[in-house]
Amino acid sequence: MSGTSPVFPSSPNGHHFPTRTVGIIKNHALKHRLTIERRIIDAGFDIIKERQMEFSPESDHEVLEELFGNDAVGLGE
Numbered sequence: 001m002s003g004t005s006p007v008f009p010s011s012p013n014g015h016h017f018p019t020r021t022v023g024i025i026k027n028h029a030l031k032h033r034l035t036i037e038r039r040i041i042d043a044g045f046d047i048i049k050e051r052q053m054e055f056s057p058e059s060d061h062e063v064l065e066e067l068f069g070n071d072a073v074g075l076g077e
Contacts, residue, residue: 021045023040024075026075027054055075057072057073057075
């Protein structure tokens with residue numbers, strides 16, 4: 001994003017905070033991970049942290065629901 005300044009949301013007292021986005025690459029797409037990461041970077045995002053985790057919809061349902069709300073249902077597919 002050269003030449004542009006990121007726009008950060010501001011709090012009521014005028015402080016600006018950077019936004020953060022979480023991306024999840026599901027198991028069936030891991031073979032395309034490098035291509036996916038390149039597209040994320042090309043879209044203007046910075047990957048600042050990467051971690052591989054495995055979730056089981058059966059045993060980790062509460063954790064997934066807490067993290068992702070209604071979207072948790074689709075993560076086990």
